[in-house]
Amino acid sequence: MKFGKYLRGRKENFPIEWREYSIDYDSLKLYIKTDIIPNTLKLNLSQMTWKPTDSNELHFIDLVSSRLSTLQVKTTEFLVKLDSEIQKVSNFFVKESNSLIKKGEEQNVDTLSENEASKMLESIITLEKFVFLSYTGLVKILKKHDKHSGLNIGEAYLYRIASLTLTKSDSLLILKKSLMKKVVQDFSPIASTTIINNGTKLENNSTAISSSKRSSTSLGTTTLPTLLSKIPQSTTSPTNTKKDSFPPLDLLPHQKVLVSITGPHGTDIIGCVLECMANHDCEIEDFMLSRLYHDVTFGVLITLRSNDIDLFKDLAEASRKWDGTLSFDVHDDNRTHYTFPIEDAPYENRIKYTATVLNQKGLSPQFLNDWTKFLLKEKISIEKMQRLNEGKLSCVDYKLSIPNNIEFERLRQELFALSTSHSTDVALQLYDVFRKHKRLVVFDMDSTLIQQEVIDEIARHAGVVKEVAGITELAMNGEIDFKESLRRRVALLKGTPVEVLQTIKENLIFTDGAHFLCKALKKIGFKLAVISGGFIPLARHVKNELGLDYAFANQLKVSSDGLTFTGETVGPIVDAERKAELLEVIAQAENVTLDQVIAVGDGANDLLMLAKAGLGIAFNAKPRVQEKARARINQKSLRYVLYLLGYTDEDSKQLFDS
Template sequence: MSTLSDKQTDKLRDDRVDALVLLHFTGEDRPGITSSLTELLATYGCLIIDVNQAVIHQSLLLGVLVRIPASQDSIKVVEEAIKLGGELGLKGKQKPISDTEYDEWVGQQGKSRFILTLLSRAVTAEQFHAVSRMLAEQGLNIDVITRLSGRPPRKTNNQLTRACVEFSIRGEPRDAKVLKASLLELSSQLDLDLAWQRDDAYRRIRRVVAFDMDSTLLRAEVIDELAKEAGVGEEVSRITEAAMRGELDFDESLRRRVQLLKGLSSSVLPKIAERLELTEGAELLISTLRRFGYRTAILSGGFSYFGSYLQKKLSIDHVFANELEIVDGKLTGHVVGTIVNAERKAVLLEQLAKAEEVDRKQLIAIGDGANDLPMLARAGLGIAFHAKPIVRASAEHRVSTMGLDAVLYLLGIRDRDLTAE
């Protein structure tokens, strides 16, 4: 049992005002501990000002900030609480809180708060150290650390697992640009993903999720699969590479590639659709989003036939993509209507927000290519998924080490939430 020092006793002796005391208990967890301690405090009419409890492998950490009425003997209350803790198998400590300390604590509630999400196949001490050091260098304080991922088995292959830890951060970074660069650098160096979000109401009420299709929902680029069927794979690849070098804009590169498909039988479309593989975690992500009431959409520079196929397969609410012109069962080599390019995706995203009657900050956009950047920038949460380096560097949030279902962690959804009734 912890005994009170003379200095601590003096702080508690003033019977003219309520006493503020932080009680801290550690030990082996078992049912009834919190009930027993608060029963004692209730006997003396104490107020619970703040409380935090965590259990790690049956080890309890309990902190309670209590206000003891001036009418009570605060020294007696504290000593009885610590004595009871000892009887319950806990080591107890106490700290009187001065008015100055309390006022400083109250003043901190107006400070900015952020959420840093760490994603990796397995979280290492090296990763943890690097992240916590970076936060300290930015003058940021970690309030709470929470594991969102499930409990890994004792023997496991890290390539088949996933791990996520969420940091609740208080304060403003000293240099936001340096922080962003550090997040990207650590992600590359330590094989992890780090997502930095402001912890505001919008983070908790995202409502609509828009996906790119090729190399995001799907592993493949559909245009490449069509080109193989048409026997023009190499030509299409050359145009794609030229576009990536900036020698062609998206519209021109799309027209040239589609022109090479002229004469291809439309009968190959369902065959291609059936063999397309979904990205890791795509089905789990979308089914979970639907379960929690999110609306979903595909905004793609690919083709509407395959978007509609995925819409039926995954129960997606909206699809916007380019339509291949087909005449007499053959592709004409043209697309119909307005091309869905980078700017069009961003416009469609805003139209989607109006149609679903949500604020732009309630939108989530996910994509991998440069033509997704305007869409990612306009969404409340824009995520570059297994993206090209230039996209990863430009996007605010990235997922590169895990499947699409890792997005659930960025929404604060835990693995255990997926199995809850």
Template sequence: MNTALALPPPAETVLVTVYGADRPGVTASLFAALEPFAVPVVDVEQVVVRGRLVLGVLVGAPADETALRPALHRWATVEKLDIEVVSGLGDNRRRREGRTHVTVLGAPLRPQAMAALAREIAECRGNIDRIHRLAKYPVTAIELDVSGADPDVLRPRLARVAAAEQADVAVQRAGLNRRAKRLVVMDVDSTLIEGEVIEELAAHAGCLDAVAGITARAMRGELDFAASLRERVALLAGLEAEALADVQRSVRLMPGARTLVRTLKRLGYLVGIVSGGFTQVTDSLRDELGLDFALANTLEIGADGRLTGRLTGPIVDRAGKAAALRGFAATAGIPVADTVAIGDGANDLDMLAAAGLGVAFNAKPVVREQADTAVNVPFLDTILYLLGITREEVEAADAAEEQTLADAAA
């Protein structure tokens, strides 16, 4: 005999939607107006855009609705707000399986981009359940909560649309794993910092064109990285080691780098760098930014104080970067699935693939195509938006820290 219990029929509910100019006290006033009717609160949603309020309250239907409607309309008249009261059955519809976060970035973000992305989501049988803004500058970042679509199907299709519309899009499966990310590992050259250190050294050595050509081919994946690195380093033979100090002083962090690291550290993340460049530069970056891990190649310096054109120790190449990510995670006791990797070149691909979230940052086409997501704006702190961290939260934390320092100094 089938003993399964039938689901109870949906309860009668009333949806109250309020529109108008936002000001303190509106929400409290609405609930006070509902209080005499002893109705249970089922759901609440509120959004404010440029000072305009949309407030939706779903309540259980009272035994007699005849008094509720006129009371709410009188309240709205007094408050100088528009109101809509609709009776119905049940709560929100049940979200379909396959919940996904879709983050859209644009500078600017254009309506045609949002239209094209929304159409593609619908064609993938997805429904947009919620939309909210993560940031308004230096880029506009919008997050869409989508249900009913397979994120593995959405990702490549939305990436193609975003590229055509000059926007960036990140697609991540919803769930606790997104919030569990606890280690972020970055490439250095053209990711954490602007430019390529080896090209700065080559400029001092008078061989910039030769080195830059080899670097470009290696980053596109046309040359074996280890062999190309040895070839480039050999061209630096005879360069005075003092040039390394000059390059250290001239290094420029990528815009947003300090904000990214500072915010991640506040939230308890561990942050590391791994580079096909050189420890003579990465170690100073580690100390300056307070990073937890750093790994790179080391240039050999002869007794005469000049570069020998050779490296010491194992080469940090494509496989070495992925191994470093796993090693950092193991040292910290963090599952690799809970890591984020950021890079721009072909030698970052294994690291991006190994991480729980691999981000191609202003990357070569071969990297953008294979990474989980791609960001093509020159602000490294946009990575925070992919983790669901808003610009408002970042600025509030900065302001609180400044106030704490000011109070301590007073």
């Protein structure tokens, strides 16, 4: 909502006769539009070309000089108008506060009834809210002027008005505290066990008060009698009462302000902001820090519990001391702002996801541009970006906020097309506790942990490599049933000497990063398994070589003399269904949920296993497998799996070297 419309709407909540004393935000905004913007120093860069001094066209220096001269007049006029508006608000506040103070002196707070004290306290709070609304308008209009003029006078102006009574009235604050004390005394909580009207017991009335406060969305929009009426009443006389059992300031309107300072002195800036918070009556709700080399931005979301604007004066002084740029955003209506951590995009009905983008050759500007445009088109907000790799930028982790009504199947297909067109992997996962708390990894073996297809290697020794490779390709692409393809291929191996397995073991080529990944994962307690459609002697060799915990594969039948293969298998066939079943069995045995399981494979017979796992990764997989898998890695090394878990290169080195 535009602030002008918001301000007009909020003014409707106050007495009609007060409205003319509110800051005239709309006329000030109009002046900026008609008189400041046309003369802005924020020049149109596309028109800034070098012109010789003897050119007939307007020279850059002349243009700046002309606009500075005009702005000198126009900004002066703007400040005169603004001074007039602020003086108007300040005079109104002084008049109304003096009236309330005089009334308090005449009536004597101690003799007021509970109802009279509550009404007077409401009047004070309403006045403060009215003036604070104008103060918010002042902040907004100064920001708008600085933005459009190219000048930076807002901070100095706010510092200047800190001495106005507008920002603080000690006498009114004293009256307010007296009234609050009076109301609290007349409505003192009951510490002992009492019986409430409905007959239920209340062990500690402070709990009821706390619950009552939580049930209100904003104390700033709840009248005091309404709030107090929610505190349960006793039908018996109070015993062992405690007059000051909760601080009166807890019942004041809570103003939330987002303060940020940007500058080159990181720890000093954090320290000066927190020192100001400690010296004033405010509560820190949240904070965050972002750094770009030496420059940092430190943001703090605070709740004011008094109307002492000296806080902002102190912040301005601290900001200047440390060469910082101060900004803050004041909200009068706290019901719809800052219900999320301040580092999150403040939208409701969203799901948090993480996207890991990866290209070992480097992330190109063209991909990053297309990727960002894709997110904009889908109304997906970027909440955080973290580089994971060292050296040339090749891997970035994104925290995303995605509308929960998005069509995920369509999104997945479009994301796959974008990923493929740039040869850059994009892995989308739920941003939840299981992302970095996986506990089991299940690998396919052939073309995943090792670079060969072992049945093709056996076939090479048997002289039937072309026939077997053709059947293998059909199976990997899902064109024929795996069990049938295995039966056909194994039949071609009949009579092959068993000793060829030893030769193949000695010549196995492990995929780049396989040893690194397995060693790193074992260091943090992962259980690792290989489930292969190949053969158990080689799966056990891979298990021993990589330090895995489990190995499952098919068993070739051997002749009675133990010298040759018979062309048959023994036991259940490890096909797609069997792989998925074994994954679940291992997970149960290790007492981990499927959300904590990673599966890595490349063939069609891995798809069910990939789908069963919390994170299924198609590693340099066939096109059909990549299209259906939820995550893909088309890079050379298996160590890139660690990126999908959110680990940086530095994290990975620590795991491998420790």
